[in-house]
Amino acid sequence: xxxxxxxxxxxxxxxxxxxxxxxxxxxxxxxxxxxxxxxxxxxxxxxxxxxxxxxxxxxxxxxxxxxxxxxxxxxxxxxxxxxxxxxxxxxxxxxxxxxxxxxxxxxxxxxxxxxxxxxxxxxxxxxxxxxxxxxxxxxxxxxxxxxxxxxxxxxxxxxxxxxxxxxxxxxxxxxxxx
Numbered sequence: 001x002x003x004x005x006x007x008x009x010x011x012x013x014x015x016x017x018x019x020x021x022x023x024x025x026x027x028x029x030x031x032x033x034x035x036x037x038x039x040x041x042x043x044x045x046x047x048x049x050x051x052x053x054x055x056x057x058x059x060x061x062x063x064x065x066x067x068x069x070x071x072x073x074x075x076x077x078x079x080x081x082x083x084x085x086x087x088x089x090x091x092x093x094x095x096x097x098x099x100x101x102x103x104x105x106x107x108x109x110x111x112x113x114x115x116x117x118x119x120x121x122x123x124x125x126x127x128x129x130x131x132x133x134x135x136x137x138x139x140x141x142x143x144x145x146x147x148x149x150x151x152x153x154x155x156x157x158x159x160x161x162x163x164x165x166x167x168x169x170x171x172x173x174x175x176x177x178x
Contacts, residue, residue, distance in 0.1 A: 003082055003085050003086045003089060004038055004086060006082045007079060007082035007083050007085075007086055008031070008034075008035070010075065010078045010079035010081075010082050011027070011031050011034075011058070011079050011083075012031070013075045013078075013079070014027065014062070014065070014072060014075045014076055014079050015027050015028060015031065017071075017072040017075055018065065018069065018072070019069070020068070020069065023061075023064070023065050023068070023069070026061055027061055027062075027065065030054070030057055030058050030061050031058075033054055033057075034054050034055075034058060037050050037051050037054050038051065048090050048093070048094055051090055052087060052090055052091075055083050055086060055087045055090075056087075058079075058083055059080060059083055059084070062076050062079060062080055062083075118141070118144060118148070118149075118152055119152045119155060119156060121141070122137060122141065122149065122152050122153065122156065123156055123161055123162065123175070125137065125140055125141075126156075126162055126173050126174065126175050127175040130174050130175075131165070131172045131173075131174050132172065132173050132174070133170055133171065133172055133173075134150065134153060134171045134172075134173065135170075137149055137153065137173065138150070153173060157173075160176065161175065161176060162174065162175055162176060163175075163176055
């Protein structure tokens, strides 16, 4: 409820600083609709979609005002902050998640199962031949485009399944011990 009050106060500050009558009437109309919808949402929580719709309209209106009247930018940004915060709260109340956060133990065997196909073949090739140059890997898998082989090597490297060594402008890959 305090986010609603903060957003309403911020919107009223923007409204008070506006000099263009067109924007004054538009923003005044949107604020009145916003208050009506917020009150109806408090009475019946099934009207959250209309609240999100009016929040989007308010943000659009503030975008237009911000573009034309740069002197009240701080008030506009403050109002946007509260409106977006309220929008996030509405989305969270629509989609409550009761998920437990548990971490999965990472094992190297689980990672190798993920890499089937080309990556698995490249990994097997590197395991068989210690300290393989990237050129040798590209030559071995010449049916694949060079960029694909290099990308697969980078993905295996980021997964921690292989290690990379640079010697005299040559890049060598070796498998990490299990």
